[in-house]
Amino acid sequence: MIDPVILRNDPESVKRSQRARGNSEVVVDEALAADALRRAALTEFETLRAEQNEFGKQVKAAPKEEKPALIAQAQQLAAGVKAAEARAKEADAAFDTIAARIENLVIDGVPSGGEENFVTLREVGERSSFDFEPRDHLELGELLGAIDMERGAKVSGARFYFLRGVGARLEIALMNMALDRAMQHGFTPLITPTLVKPEIMNGTGFLGEHASEVYHLPEQDLYLTGTSEVALAGYHASEILDLEDGAVRYAGWSTCYRSEAGSHGKDTRGILRVHQFNKLEMFVYADPADAEAEHDRLVSYQEEMLQALGLHYRVIDVAAGDLGSSAARKFDIEAWVPTQGTYRELTSTSNCTTYQARRLSTRFRSESGKTAPVATLNGTLATTRWLVAILETHQQADGSVVVPEALRPYLGGLEVLAPLDTDARKKG
RNA sequence: GGAAGUAUGUCCGAGUGGCCUAAGGAGCACGCUUGGAAAGCGUGUAGGGUGCAAGCCCUCGCAGGUUCGAAUCCUGUUACUUCCGCCA
Numbered sequence: 196m197i198d199p200v201i202l203r204n205d206p207e208s209v210k211r212s213q214r215a216r217g218n219s220e221v222v223v224d225e226a227l228a229a230d231a232l233r234r235a236a237l238t239e240f241e242t243l244r245a246e247q248n249e250f251g252k253q254v255k256a257a258p259k260e261e262k263p264a265l266i267a268q269a270q271q272l273a274a275g276v277k278a279a280e281a282r283a284k285e286a287d288a289a290f291d292t293i294a295a296r297i298e299n300l301v302i303d304g305v306p307s308g309g310e311e312n313f314v315t316l317r318e319v320g321e322r323s324s325f326d327f328e329p330r331d332h333l334e335l336g337e338l339l340g341a342i343d344m345e346r347g348a349k350v351s352g353a354r355f356y357f358l359r360g361v362g363a364r365l366e367i368a369l370m371n372m373a374l375d376r377a378m379q380h381g382f383t384p385l386i387t388p389t390l391v392k393p394e395i396m397n398g399t400g401f402l403g404e405h406a407s408e409v410y411h412l413p414e415q416d417l418y419l420t421g422t423s424e425v426a427l428a429g430y431h432a433s434e435i436l437d438l439e440d441g442a443v444r445y446a447g448w449s450t451c452y453r454s455e456a457g458s459h460g461k462d463t464r465g466i467l468r469v470h471q472f473n474k475l476e477m478f479v480y481a482d483p484a485d486a487e488a489e490h491d492r493l494v495s496y497q498e499e500m501l502q503a504l505g506l507h508y509r510v511i512d513v514a515a516g517d518l519g520s521s522a523a524r525k526f527d528i529e530a531w532v533p534t535q536g537t538y539r540e541l542t543s544t545s546n547c548t549t550y551q552a553r554r555l556s557t558r559f560r561s562e563s564g565k566t567a568p569v570a571t572l573n574g575t576l577a578t579t580r581w582l583v584a585i586l587e588t589h590q591q592a593d594g595s596v597v598v599p600e601a602l603r604p605y606l607g608g609l610e611v612l613a614p615l616d617t618d619a620r621k622k623g
Numbered sequence: 624g625g626a627a628g629u630a631u632g633u634c635c636g637a638g639u640g641g642c643c644u645a646a647g648g649a650g651c652a653c654g655c656u657u658g659g660a661a662a663g664c665g666u667g668u669a670g671g672g673u674g675c676a677a678g679c680c681c682u683c684g685c686a687g688g689u690u691c692g693a694a695u696c697c698u699g700u701u702a703c704u705u706c707c708g709c710c711a
Binding site for chain 2: 234237238240241242244245247248250251252254255256262265266267268269270271272273435556558566
């Protein structure tokens with residue numbers, strides 16, 4: 196939800212943001228009109244209600260014989276109040292509906308335009324080069340007995356997989372490494388529910404443009420979360436947080452579910468795009484004044500991880516038209532995937548400013564002593580997809596994979612993942 | 624799955640139709656008192672909306688309803704507690 200005060204006082208800035216996103220500007224004027232209507236209806240209702248309250252006291256105080264006449268009068272008043280209340284509620288709902296169509300105010304400096312208009316902020320590390328024909332992550336995964344797509348499909352269908360042996364261990368190691376680092380940076384670990392109620396899913400904005408990507412259980416009317424961001428944002432819904440000692444930071448560990456509707460035929464090979472994966476997500480509740488600095492901090496934690504894993508990557512400033520409705524700015528980090536000859540998204544970190552918190556009613560006590568919506572930020576610290584870049588980047592001619600040093604402690608000191616021999620693979 | 628009970632402010636807790644504009648207590652803050660503290664005394668102590676402001680309006684789990692008037696009566700719903708059943 197956008198800030199109604201900004202809408203009222205500076206509608207031009209809202210229009211500018213809508214334009215950068217390629218969204219409608221008309222909706223801003225519609226929202227302004229609805230807001231005026233809403234406030235007029237509310238004032239009318241409140242005036243009548245005050246009258247009614249006053250009258251009620253007279254009825255109470257009146258002598259018995261005068262009561263019937265007064266009550267008859269009060270009945271008239273009550274009918275008027277009821278009608279005015281209905282009008283006020285209607286006008287309020289109408290405003291909410293229109294205002295919900297306005298997406299978060301884009302931060303100055305975010306590139307305008309669509310998906311292809313991103314700006315590369317930096318490239319880090321060296322592209323890996325091989326003096327042999329590199330194998331893709333699935334071929335490696337099969338050699339190592341780490342990834343089993345066939346049986347995933349047998350059990351659950353396309354885009355499902357089993358991680359087994361070193362594959363399973365590698366994912367757990369990666370997640371643990373991320374968790375350790377998150378804790379060092381002051382994040383509280385949180386294992387979150389992956390089924391949430393409609394109002395939480397809606398409050399985090401995922402039932403808007405992403406609605407078709409979300410799994411829904413109609414029987415129970417619960418939604419499967421595509422990221423722990425949903426539960427983490429809902430965690431403090433309707434609460435007033437104490438940010439006196441700085442931002443509140445969580446590292447949420449959860450399995451994520453995405454239906455990937457509309458991506459048929461895209462990335463069908465391997466575990467790059469799947470219906471289910473694990474992710475360690477950073478989530479921060481911050482004073483809005485600190486949000487941009489916090490955003491940079493989240494990116495730096497992600498970069499530390501990727502550097503420790505020896506991956507080559509670039510950081511991009513995602514264009515306004517490619518932002519989710521809640522995000523005011525988003526930095527993606529894309530790692531180099533050798534066999535694809537391109538960068539693929541490994542992390543995404545969004546500054547949602549106060550947009551998400553306003554909808555979920557998460558506030559803090561500001562310096563003036565008043566409550567105000569907090570800023571929320573979220574970003575990936577590790578996820579299953581990273582295995583793709585790790586396997587491909589560190590592969591050797593014989594199909595083995597060198598374990599990045601930083602990951603070894605989490606694998607009992609294992610230095611190299613060795614291919615299984617043919618017999619073992621057959622048995623597997 | 625069945626049955627019963629509970630839900631009030633930061634916390635405990637009173638409150639069965641209008642003196643609820645929510646008692647009382649605890650905690651917290653400030654002040655008085657004190658050499659300093661404790662005790663004592665006094666004052667204050669939720670959120671939201673609207674308005675330039677004074678003010679007014681809303682909120683007793685949540686949503687409806689009855690009524691001139693609802694924390695209180697009715698319906699639905701959610702969470703928690705206890706018991707029974709089932710499963711592990």
